[in-house]
Amino acid sequence: MSNIGIDLGTTNSLVAVVMGGKARCLLDDEGRAILPSAVRYLDEGVLVGHAALHDAAAHAATTLTSVKRFMGRSMDEARAEADQLHYNLAETDDDRVVRVQVGDRSVTPIEVSAEILRALRERANECLLAEPGGAVITVPAYFDDAQRQATRDAGKLAGLNVLRLLNEPTAAAIAYGLQENSQGVYAVYDLGGGTFDISILQLEDGVFQVLSTAGDTHLGGDDFDRLLAAELLSRSGVTEARGGVLRAAIEAAEAAKKALTDADTAAVNATFGDAALSTTVTRADFEALIRPTVERTLVACKRAIADAELDVADIDGVVLVGGSTRVPLVRQVVEQAFGREPFGDIDPDQVVALGAAMQADILTGSSELAEDVLLMDIVPLSLGLETMGGVTEKLIWRCSPIPAAASETFTTHVDGQTAVDLHVVQGEREMAAHNRSLARFKLTGIPPMPAGLPRIKVEFLVDADGIMTVTATEEYTGTQAQVGVLPSYGLEEDEIERMLEESIDNAEADVDERMLIEARVEAEQILRAVRKALAGDAALLAEGEGERLQAVADALEAAMAGADRHRIAELSRKLDEVTAPFAQRRIERDLQLALQGQDALEVAEKLSRPTPAS
Ligand code: ADP
Ligand code: MG
Numbered sequence: 001m002s003n004i005g006i007d008l009g010t011t012n013s014l015v016a017v018v019m020g021g022k023a024r025c026l027l028d029d030e031g032r033a034i035l036p037s038a039v040r041y042l043d044e045g046v047l048v049g050h051a052a053l054h055d056a057a058a059h060a061a062t063t064l065t066s067v068k069r070f071m072g073r074s075m076d077e078a079r080a081e082a083d084q085l086h087y088n089l090a091e092t093d094d095d096r097v098v099r100v101q102v103g104d105r106s107v108t109p110i111e112v113s114a115e116i117l118r119a120l121r122e123r124a125n126e127c128l129l130a131e132p133g134g135a136v137i138t139v140p141a142y143f144d145d146a147q148r149q150a151t152r153d154a155g156k157l158a159g160l161n162v163l164r165l166l167n168e169p170t171a172a173a174i175a176y177g178l179q180e181n182s183q184g185v186y187a188v189y190d191l192g193g194g195t196f197d198i199s200i201l202q203l204e205d206g207v208f209q210v211l212s213t214a215g216d217t218h219l220g221g222d223d224f225d226r227l228l229a230a231e232l233l234s235r236s237g238v239t240e241a242r243g244g245v246l247r248a249a250i251e252a253a254e255a256a257k258k259a260l261t262d263a264d265t266a267a268v269n270a271t272f273g274d275a276a277l278s279t280t281v282t283r284a285d286f287e288a289l290i291r292p293t294v295e296r297t298l299v300a301c302k303r304a305i306a307d308a309e310l311d312v313a314d315i316d317g318v319v320l321v322g323g324s325t326r327v328p329l330v331r332q333v334v335e336q337a338f339g340r341e342p343f344g345d346i347d348p349d350q351v352v353a354l355g356a357a358m359q360a361d362i363l364t365g366s367s368e369l370a371e372d373v374l375l376m377d378i379v380p381l382s383l384g385l386e387t388m389g390g391v392t393e394k395l396i397w398r399c400s401p402i403p404a405a406a407s408e409t410f411t412t413h414v415d416g417q418t419a420v421d422l423h424v425v426q427g428e429r430e431m432a433a434h435n436r437s438l439a440r441f442k443l444t445g446i447p448p449m450p451a452g453l454p455r456i457k458v459e460f461l462v463d464a465d466g467i468m469t470v471t472a473t474e475e476y477t478g479t480q481a482q483v484g485v486l487p488s489y490g491l492e493e494d495e496i497e498r499m500l501e502e503s504i505d506n507a508e509a510d511v512d513e514r515m516l517i518e519a520r521v522e523a524e525q526i527l528r529a530v531r532k533a534l535a536g537d538a539a540l541l542a543e544g545e546g547e548r549l550q551a552v553a554d555a556l557e558a559a560m561a562g563a564d565r566h567r568i569a570e571l572s573r574k575l576d577e578v579t580a581p582f583a584q585r586r587i588e589r590d591l592q593l594a595l596q597g598q599d600a601l602e603v604a605e606k607l608s609r610p611t612p613a614s
Contacts, residue, residue, distance in 0.1 A: 005356025011193025
C-alpha cells in the first residue's frame with residue numbers, strides 16, 4: 001500500500017506518490033496534474049475541479065472556490081471578506097463555523113475541502129489500483145490549531161488516513177532535498193493564486209524549523225488576472241463589468257498571462273458581453289501592470305527576515321513555490337531582492353505535493369529515500385494541566401507543530417500552602433478526569449505565603465522527538481520540580497479518533513459540568529474571603545450586619561452542595577453585594593494603615609490575583 005502526499009491549495013490541489021524511488025504527481029484522465037480547488041454543488045451531487053469551473057460564470061453562486069481561506073475560521077472572519085466572494089455566506093446562529101449557502105442548503109469549508117480530497121483520493125485509487133495507505137496533507141506554516149484541525153477533519157471526512165500534516169514550505173524544501181545539507185537557513189517564497197507566503201526555515205540536524213512566516217492573504221496570481229482583465233476591458237471600451245462579463249475578462253486575462261510566461265506577446269480574442277476584443281498584449285505591457293504588486297511581496301520578505309532576527313545575507317537558499325512564480329518578472333524581482341538565483345527547477349505548481357509524497361513515503365518505513373529525515377510532527381491531542389475543581393487548562397493545543405512550548409502561571413488558593421500537586425493530562429475534554437493522565441508530580445518547598453501570592457510558572461516543552469518535559473517553578477524562590485513524559489507514545493490513531501469523538505459528543509455536558517465546577521470554585525473563594533474577614537474584622541461590622549452576612553453565606557454554602565449552578569452564581573453575586581459596605585470599610589481601614597507606612601495596598605493587589613494567575 002502506498003502512502004500519498006497531498007497539496008490542498010487555495011487555488012489548486014495535487015496528489016503525488018513515490019514510485020520507484022522517485023516522487024511524481026498523479027494525473028487525471030486528461031493528463032493534468034492540477035485539480036482546481038473548486039466544487040460546484042448541483043441539485044444532487046457535486047462537480048469537482050475542472051468540471052466545476054466549466055461554465056462557472058453561469059453558476060457563480062454554487063461554484064465554491066478558495067474555501068481554504070475559511071478553514072477553521074469563524075463566521076465573523078468570513079463576513080469581513082464577504083464582499084469579495086461570488087458566493088453567499090449562509091444565515092446561521094452558530095458563528096463558530098463558516099457556512100456557505102448553496103441553493104437551499106449550506107456547507108462548511110471542511111465539507112467542501114473533503115470533496116476536493118475525495119476526488120484526489122479517487123484519482124490515487126485509480127492510478128495505484130488500490131486505496132492509498134495513508135496521506136500526508138500540507139498546510140501553510142502559519143495555520144493555527146483550528147485551521148490544522150479543520151484540515152485533518154476534512155481528510156478524515158474524505159476517507160483518508162491522515163498520517164500527518166506537513167508545512168508547505170517544509171514540503172518544498174524536502175522536494176529539493178535540502179535536508180541532506182544537514183544545516184542551513186532557507187527562504188521559501190510561495191506565490192499562489194490568491195495568497196503570498198514567505199517562510200524562513202532553519203535546518204538543523206535534518207530537522208526543519210519554521211523561524212518566521214509573513215505574507216499577504218490577498219495577493220497572488222488572481223491579482224495579476226484582475227489587473228490584466230481591467231486593461232482588456234478598457235481596451236474593449238467596457239466601462240463597468242460585473243458577473244459573467246467580469247469572469248469572462250478574467251478568464252481571458254489568465255490565459256494571456258500564462259502565455260506571456262513563455263512568449264513575448266499574447267493574442268487576445270474575446271467577447272465581453274456585447275463588446276468584442278481582438279488585441280495583443282506584450283510582456284512589457286503585462287509587467288508594467290503587475291510590477292507594483294510583485295514588489296509588494298518584498299515588504300513581507302523583509303518582515304519575515306527581520307522576525308527571524310536575520311539578514312538577507314544569512315539566507316543560504318531561496319525556494320520558489322506556487323504557480324505565480326513562473327512569471328519571469330517574479331523570478332527576476334526575487335533574485336534581485338535576495339541577491340542569488342533561487343531554486344526553481346522543480347515545477348513550482350508541483351513542488352509541495354512532491355515533497356509531501358516523499359514525506360509520506362518515509363512514513364511507510366520501507367522507503368528508498370533517505371530514512372534519517374526527522375520532520376516536524378504535530379501534537380495529536382491537546383496537552384494541559386488539571387486546575388482547581390478538576391478542570392483542564394490546555395497549554396499546548398491539539399495539532400500544534402512540534403517542537404512546541406507553552407507556559408502558564410498559577411498560584412495557590414489556600415493560605416500557607418507549601419506544595420502543589422500537578423497533574424498533566426492529554427485530551428480535548430473539559431474535565432481532567434475524562435482525559436488521559438500522563439503524569440503526576442508535586443512541587444514542594446514553597447515558603448508559606450498568603451493564598452494567591454506565590455507565582456508558580458508551569459512550562460510545557462515538547463521536543464522534536466515528541467518527548468515532553470514539564471517544569472514547575474515558584475518564581476519568588478526559584479523552587480523547581482520537573483517531570484518527563486512521552487505524550488503521543490502509545491496513542492494509536494483510533495484512540496485519538498475515539499477521544500475526539502467523545503469530546504464532541506460530550507461537549508455540551510462537559511461545558512455544563514465545567515461551569516458548575518467553576519461556579520463552585522468561585523463561591524468557595526468568596527466564602528473563604530468572607531469568613532476570614534468576618535473572623536478578623538468583626539469590629540468593623542455594624543449592628544446586626546454580621547448575622548445578615550452569615551445568613552447569605554450559609555445559603556450559598558447549602559446551594560454549593562447541590563448542582564444548580566445558576567443558584568450558586570446568584571447567591572455568590574448576592575453575597576458579594578451584601579458584603580460590599582463591609583469590604584469598603586476594610587479597604588478604607590487598609591488605606592489608613594498604608595498611610596501609616598504599611599504597604600497594604602500592594603498586598604491587597606496581590607491577594608486579589610485569581611487562580612490561575614495571569
Ligand atoms: P495555490 O497554492 O494558491 O493553490 P498555485 O500554486 O497552484 O496556487 O498557483 C496558482 C496560480 O498560478 C494561478 O494564479 C495561476 O494563474 C498561476 N499560474 C499557473 N501557471 C502559470 C503560468 N504558466 N504563468 C503564470 N502564472 C501561472
Ligand atoms: Mg500552494
